[in-house]
Amino acid sequence: MRAWPVNIRKGPAVPTAFLDRDGTLNRDRAGAYVTRPSQLKIYASAPAALRIISGKGYRIVVITNQSGIARGYMTMAGSGAINLKLVRELRREGAAVDAVYFCPHGPDEKCACRKPEPGLIKEAVKDRPADMARSFVVGDKQCDLLLAKRAGLKSFLVLTGQGKAAAAGRAPAYKNLLAVARALPDLRADKAGPAAKRKKT
Numbered sequence: 001m002r003a004w005p006v007n008i009r010k011g012p013a014v015p016t017a018f019l020d021r022d023g024t025l026n027r028d029r030a031g032a033y034v035t036r037p038s039q040l041k042i043y044a045s046a047p048a049a050l051r052i053i054s055g056k057g058y059r060i061v062v063i064t065n066q067s068g069i070a071r072g073y074m075t076m077a078g079s080g081a082i083n084l085k086l087v088r089e090l091r092r093e094g095a096a097v098d099a100v101y102f103c104p105h106g107p108d109e110k111c112a113c114r115k116p117e118p119g120l121i122k123e124a125v126k127d128r129p130a131d132m133a134r135s136f137v138v139g140d141k142q143c144d145l146l147l148a149k150r151a152g153l154k155s156f157l158v159l160t161g162q163g164k165a166a167a168a169g170r171a172p173a174y175k176n177l178l179a180v181a182r183a184l185p186d187l188r189a190d191k192a193g194p195a196a197k198r199k200k201t
């Protein structure tokens with residue numbers, strides 16, 4: 001389900017960064033859920049990461065499992081308030097999130113949107129098309145990597161949140177979202193040609 005914004009303007013297919021929320025953009029409380037806006041602690045480096053990702057030509061879409069709703073730890077409205085806080089705080093730092101999608105279901109409900117099922121990405125792409133060949137997923141859990149695989153997207157694992165457990169020496173991992181942002185190809189520089197690229201480095 002789309003948490004934000006209320007209205008979507010369609011447009012051409014844009015390379016899109018599908019970002020996990022808890023553990024990727026904000027602190028993941030181990031063994032707990034972010035159930036109140038006051039518990040949302042955005043990582044200090046996240047705004048800079050988002051500014052770089054946007055600056056390189058990617059749309060930013062947050063996709064998040066929020067089974068705490070199904071488990072009765074928070075309401076839909078309560079979850080919405082947390083997502084709104086996320087978007088507003090990031091925007092204050094000059095970091096633009098284009099949309100937030102969430103799955104409110106529990107693991108037993110067999111819905112099509114709980115990651116690693118690709119329902120949230122399908123919904124996002126239906127709202128606004130993504131250039132899938134140049135889009136990707138970033139997350140701190142295996143389910144994020146599996147989601148990317150099922151959606152046919154590249155993925156990056158971050159070591160924030162529960163990433164250390166997810167990596168376990170197997171998947172290549174990045175220190176945090178900022179490290180991913182820095183490693184991404186700059187689509188705008190590519191467009192401007194080699195001269196602009198030289199100038200930037």
Ligand SMILES: [Mg+2]
Pocket residue numbers: 020021022023024028139140141161
């Ligand atoms: Mg996560």
Ligand SMILES: [Zn+2]
Pocket residue numbers: 103104105111112113114
């Ligand atoms: Zn769901």
